[in-house]
Amino acid sequence: MMDEMMNNKMNEMMNKKKLNKKTIASIKAYLFLAPFLLVFSTMVIYPIGLGVKLSLYGQRGARMWYIGLQNFATVFRDSKFWESFRIPLFLLTVQVPLMLFIAVLIAFLYEKTEKRGGKFYRFIYYLPNTIPGIVTGIVWSYIFSDSMSPFRTVIDLLGYSGTKILTRQHLPSILLVIILWAFTGYTAFVIYSSLIAIPKAFSEQAQLDGATFWQIAFRIKLPLLRGVLISLFIFNAIGAIQVFNEPWMLGQLVVLPSNYTPAMYIYNSAFAQGRFTYAAAMGLILALITFLISLYVLRSATKQMLTGESH
Amino acid sequence: MKRLILIALVLILVGISAFAADYYPKYSGKPTTITMWAWTSNENYSIEEFEKVYPNIKVKWENFDVHYEKVQTALSAGSGLPDVLMVEYSFAPQFMDLGAFQPINKWLDEKTFIKLYGEAAMGWCAMDGEIYGTPQDSGAMTMFYRKDLFDQYGLIVPKTKKEFIEQARKFKKAAPHLKYMAAPIGNTMWWIGQVWEAGGKLFDYSNGKWYINFSNPVAVEVFETWGQLFDEGVFDLEMWWNPDWFNSLNEGTTAVVINGSWFAEWLRYNAPESEGKWRVAIPPQWNPAKPNNGMLGGSGFYVTSHSKNPEAAAIFVNWLNSHPASLKCLHNYSNLPIMVSSRYEEVLDEVAGPDAFFGGQNIVETLWEAHQLVNTTFVVLPIMSNVDESLSLLLQDYADGKIKRFADILPRWEKEVISTMKEFGYSNVITGKLP
Numbered sequence: 001m002m003d004e005m006m007n008n009k010m011n012e013m014m015n016k017k018k019l020n021k022k023t024i025a026s027i028k029a030y031l032f033l034a035p036f037l038l039v040f041s042t043m044v045i046y047p048i049g050l051g052v053k054l055s056l057y058g059q060r061g062a063r064m065w066y067i068g069l070q071n072f073a074t075v076f077r078d079s080k081f082w083e084s085f086r087i088p089l090f091l092l093t094v095q096v097p098l099m100l101f102i103a104v105l106i107a108f109l110y111e112k113t114e115k116r117g118g119k120f121y122r123f124i125y126y127l128p129n130t131i132p133g134i135v136t137g138i139v140w141s142y143i144f145s146d147s148m149s150p151f152r153t154v155i156d157l158l159g160y161s162g163t164k165i166l167t168r169q170h171l172p173s174i175l176l177v178i179i180l181w182a183f184t185g186y187t188a189f190v191i192y193s194s195l196i197a198i199p200k201a202f203s204e205q206a207q208l209d210g211a212t213f214w215q216i217a218f219r220i221k222l223p224l225l226r227g228v229l230i231s232l233f234i235f236n237a238i239g240a241i242q243v244f245n246e247p248w249m250l251g252q253l254v255v256l257p258s259n260y261t262p263a264m265y266i267y268n269s270a271f272a273q274g275r276f277t278y279a280a281a282m283g284l285i286l287a288l289i290t291f292l293i294s295l296y297v298l299r300s301a302t303k304q305m306l307t308g309e310s311h
Numbered sequence: 312m313k314r315l316i317l318i319a320l321v322l323i324l325v326g327i328s329a330f331a332a333d334y335y336p337k338y339s340g341k342p343t344t345i346t347m348w349a350w351t352s353n354e355n356y357s358i359e360e361f362e363k364v365y366p367n368i369k370v371k372w373e374n375f376d377v378h379y380e381k382v383q384t385a386l387s388a389g390s391g392l393p394d395v396l397m398v399e400y401s402f403a404p405q406f407m408d409l410g411a412f413q414p415i416n417k418w419l420d421e422k423t424f425i426k427l428y429g430e431a432a433m434g435w436c437a438m439d440g441e442i443y444g445t446p447q448d449s450g451a452m453t454m455f456y457r458k459d460l461f462d463q464y465g466l467i468v469p470k471t472k473k474e475f476i477e478q479a480r481k482f483k484k485a486a487p488h489l490k491y492m493a494a495p496i497g498n499t500m501w502w503i504g505q506v507w508e509a510g511g512k513l514f515d516y517s518n519g520k521w522y523i524n525f526s527n528p529v530a531v532e533v534f535e536t537w538g539q540l541f542d543e544g545v546f547d548l549e550m551w552w553n554p555d556w557f558n559s560l561n562e563g564t565t566a567v568v569i570n571g572s573w574f575a576e577w578l579r580y581n582a583p584e585s586e587g588k589w590r591v592a593i594p595p596q597w598n599p600a601k602p603n604n605g606m607l608g609g610s611g612f613y614v615t616s617h618s619k620n621p622e623a624a625a626i627f628v629n630w631l632n633s634h635p636a637s638l639k640c641l642h643n644y645s646n647l648p649i650m651v652s653s654r655y656e657e658v659l660d661e662v663a664g665p666d667a668f669f670g671g672q673n674i675v676e677t678l679w680e681a682h683q684l685v686n687t688t689f690v691v692l693p694i695m696s697n698v699d700e701s702l703s704l705l706l707q708d709y710a711d712g713k714i715k716r717f718a719d720i721l722p723r724w725e726k727e728v729i730s731t732m733k734e735f736g737y738s739n740v741i742t743g744k745l746p
Contacts, residue, residue, distance in 0.1 A: 060736065061409035062389045062616075145554040168707060253553045255497050255703040258696075271380035272696045273735070274409060276387045 055281035064277065071281035081282055084259040087247065090172050091179070091240035092293075099180055100232060103187035104225075108217045110192045122192070125185030137249035140178060144253070166254050178246050187232055194228040195221060230301045234294045241290050262286050334423060335364075335630055343620050344369040345627060346393035349612070350376050351447070351647070356640035361630050368623045370395075385617070386411050394618035395628055399610045400435040400446070401500055401691045404516065406613070408693040412443035413616045415625035419445070427633045428651055434688035436611050438516065444613030445632040446651040447641070450571030450606040451682040452504050454592045455578065457585070458670060460489070460566045468592050472536070475595040479545045482566060490559065492567040493549040494537065496710055497703035499695075500607045501570070505537070506530045507605025507687070509597045514728075516690035517746035520739045521732065523692070525725035527745060531718060538717030541709075548710045561585060569594055571607035572678040576646040579668045587670045591677050593684065604684035609651070642675075649678045694731055701727040 030037075055071050057064040075081055106125065110118050128136070142148055144166045155161070166174065198221055206216045244263040247256065251264075258272070259265035266286065270279035347354075347370055358370045373393065375381055379402065385391030386409060398406055406412060424442055425433065432446045456468065464485045469475035479491040495501050506513055511529025515522045540546045550556065559565045561582045568574065578589060596602050612632060614624040631637050633652040641647050642662045649655070656679075663675035692698055705720045714720060725742075732740050 059387065061386055061411070063410075141554055145558070147555045147558050168711065253550065255550070255707045257704055258700050268696075271383050273694070274383040274387060275735075276383075 051280045051283060054277045055284055057277045059275060059277040061274065071278055072285065074278070075281050075285055080259040081262065081265060081285075084262045084265045085241075087172065087175070087261045088241045088243060091175070091243060092237055095176050095179055096233060096236045096240055098176075099184050099187060099236065100229060102180070103184050103191055103232075104222065104229075106184065106188035107191035107195055108214075108221075110188065111195050112213060114196075122185075122189060126189055127185070128182045129186040133245045133249060136178070136182065137252075140249070141253050144174060166250075168254060168256075171250060171254060171256075174250065175246055178250075179243075182246075183236075187236075190232060191225060191228060194225055198224050226301070230298065233301075234297055237293055237297060238290050241293065242286065334427060334633065336418060336626065338365050338367055338623060338626055340367070340620060340622055342367040342369075343623050344371055345395060345618070345620060345623050346371045346373065347395035347397070347612075347627075348373050348375060348378055348381075348393045349395070349397035350374055350378070351397065351610075351641070351645045353644040353646075354641075356644045357631055357637040360634075360636045360640060361627060364630070365626065368627060370627060382406065382411065390617055392615040392617040394615060394620060394624040396444075396613050396615050397447075397610050398444075398613055399608060400450070400606070401608075401695050403435060403443075403611055403613065404438065404691050405693040405695055407438045407443055411615055412613045413618065413621055414441035414443060415614050415621060415628075416440075416442050418622055418625040419629050427629070427653060429653060431685055431688035432651055434690050435609075436613070438690065439519065444611045445628045446609065446611045447632045448573060448609045448647040449649040449651045449678075449682045449685070450573060450609035451649060451678065451685055452508055452569060452594050452605050452607055453572045453574065453678060453681050454594045455568045455570065455574060455589055456592065457563060457566050457588050458590045459588045460486075460563065466566075468590075469595040470593075471599050472595050472597050476536075476540065476545070479540070480543075483545050488564075490547065490565045492546060492569065493551070493556070493559075493565060494541075494546050495551040496548050496706045497699065498551055499699040499702045502702060503691075504605035504607045506533050507689075508594055508603060509533050510601065510603040510687060512687070512689040512745060514689065514692050515746050520741050521692065521737060522745050523725065523729055523732070523740060523742050524745045525721045525728075530721060534718040534721050541717055548706060557581065563588070571609065572649050572681060573608060573647065575648050575669070575674055575678065579646075586668050589669055590672050591669060591674045593677065593681050602684050603686065604681055606685055648675055649682050651682070655679070692728065692732070693737075694728070694735060697731045698728055701731070 054064075056066060056068055058067045058070070110122055112118075113121065143150065146152070146164050146166070149155075149165055151165070155163070155165070202220055202224075203216050206220055211219070242263050243261050244267065247260050247264060248267075250256070251260070256264075258268040262282070263286070266279045266282045269275045269282065345368060349372060354372055358372060362369060379398075382392065382396065382398075386406075392411065396406075396411070419442055421433075421437075421440065421442065424437075424445075428436075428446055433442075435446055436442060436444045454468075460466075461468070464482055466478050466482060467474070469478050482489070482491040503513060506529060509529050509532070511527060511533070513523070513525050513527075513530055537546075541548065560568070560578070561584050563585060575591065578585070593602075594604065612628040614621050614628060618624050632650065633654050635654055635658045638650050638652060638655050639658050639662060641650060642658075659675065659679060663673050663679075665671040666674050702720070702724050705714065705724055708714050709717060709720060714723075729740065729742055
């Protein structure tokens with residue numbers, strides 16, 4: 001009996017020691033995470049929580065009163081909010097696929113020119129991503145101005161000397177150009193890093209079988225890039241739905257409605273009209289929509305992967 | 312006899328200084344520091360002069376440029392606004408209505424206010440008899456014109472609207488590649504100013520009610536006239552404040568700009584290549600028998616509801632915007648050509664003189680004259696950014712050809728403005744007439 005009790009006690013102590021090791025490991029982990037967790041909780045979690053709380057109040061100046069979910073009901077009836085999704089939808093269906101397609105092509109070209117000066121092109125195509133939006137905004141406003149644009153002579157030669165460059169009809173296309181210029185190089189670079197991780201054995205095998213570079217690219221390597229392409233699509237989709245910087249900058253040059261994009265409408269409601277609680281409600285709904293779209297994309301993409309493709 | 316004259320002189324001097332001292336009461340509180348948000352450049356000179364006279368009040372000035380987003384945030388948060396806040400006249404009613412300011416009638420009563428700033432200014436700094444601040448610079452509409460282009464094409468300076476239109480037609484024939492003047496797409500205060508110049512208004516506030524009537528005869532006439540001019544092709548609608556517009560001013564492809572008087576300083580610093588070629592004039596009058604003028608821009612200084620020491624703040628805003636010592640600094644260092652205060656007249660001779668940028672013309676004299684013609688006023692609606700947005704979009708639609716008649720813009724604009732007022736919870740709106 002004594003022996004058993006001694007044994008049990010020994011086991012307990014041993015288990016405690018094991019726990020101690022585990023707890024020490026987790027404590028160490030949390031200590032390393034602590035700075036990030038601190039900043040994350042105060043700068044992200046707390047404001048989101050505050051935003052949720054704010055969205056339940058009506059507001060006028062400094063006065064706030066509880067109105068429950070009434071803000072959300074108003075948002076659902078607010079045609080200005082839903083009309084603002086036109087531009088994000090345009091970007092989502094045109095800009096994102098187009099940019100990914102061009103980026104994939106460029107990434108393959110990077111791989112092809114790896115030994116022959118590809119580095120130079122990787123560098124300069126990445127540069128647009130590093131220039132602050134305000135700076136590019138100023139330069140774009142000159143490029144698209146009617147009196148000083150370098151394209152003016154070309155446009156006039158083509159017979160369009162009467163048309164203005166920067167008009168509200170042309171704006172979506174101009175937005176397309178600006179966003180493509182800014183982010184395609186970066187996207188190509190990300191795809192390229194995944195590309196070079198693909199084992200050379202696959203392409204070598206296919207080469208022996210007589211496949212050309214582009215056949216190898218699209219039949220073998222592209223399917224293997226699925227994962228990174230899906231992630232890139234989701235990130236760019238989120239960026240498209242929440243687009244703000246580029247339209248805002250263009251708003252200095254062309255008259256734009258305050259609800260040109262959802263993010264602009266939210267910003268204007270809060271800071272131009274002082275309706276912070278209404279803006280909070282819209283922000284939450286926008287976040288929900290973004291989340292649902294990302295979820296849908298992820299789900300349908302993974303479904304495709306799981307059901308397998310029969311090539 | 313000499314003694315009597317001496318005593319009389321002393322009595323008069325004492326009388327004058329006592330009279331002047333009535334404007335600026337003594338500060339009865341403890342030594343304090345007040346904060347101010349303002350984007351006027353070099354305001355520190357006026358502040359230095361002020362602190363000499365009121366050593367117990369120190370002013371801490373912070374410049375965040377145009378800071379309305381910051382103000383909205385601090386207002387909703389319940390704290391964070393400075394004691395003194397600079398707000399443009401067209402945005403002040405919005406902030407008055409949101410409770411951003413506190414009344415300072417105790418230290419600046421209505422009689423003194425009207426004596427120092429004129430009755431028109433009550434529409435920019437007060438609501439329902441509560442005075443919230445003082446006006447600083449005037450945005451009196453002024454006609455800026457290129458003398459060299461006028462001379463080259465044999466044009467005269469138009470004194471009436473009729474002459475203005477004739478001159479524009481003449482210029483268009485003679486120099487079709489140049490512009491007589493561009494009308495702005497957007498810049499709603501400019502369009503409101505056009506109606507103001509004609510002696511009319513679109514909205515107002517009186518006795519707790521907002522009045523909206525865009526279809527009054529003056530407004531309709533103004534918009535119909537502009538419509539005719541656009542149809543004829545004499546004028547074009549263009550975006551202002553973009554690179555193309557800056558370029559045309561610098562290169563000399565625009566002959567006339569009608570803008571607020573502060574534009575004189577803007578030209579000086581941003582169109583240096585056109586030095587010596589510009590002149591200023593009173594804007595052409597609709598009815599020379601009853602001269603009128605409007606304002607575009609200009610800002611007031613208001614005491615906020617977060618201020619813990621409104622007495623010090625009130626004394627400061629009054630001194631800053633009406634005492635000759637401060638007004639001189641505002642002209643010389645802050646580059647403001649004209650102040651609203653009637654006491655600006657006392658320093659007019661000192662600050663006015665030939666201006667090299669304007670070819671030696673004494674612009675301060677002309678601008679002061681233009682300001683004196685601002686003899687009507689109204690309170691702007693508390694939804695200025697929405698008023699601006701709806702007109703800008705309608706003007707863009709007209710420029711794109713989606714609206715056929717220019718005067719059709721008025722009723723559409725009015726409809727949107729009225730529905731926005733309702734949407735923002737204003738139940739005290741009267742439409743169809745003006746007070």
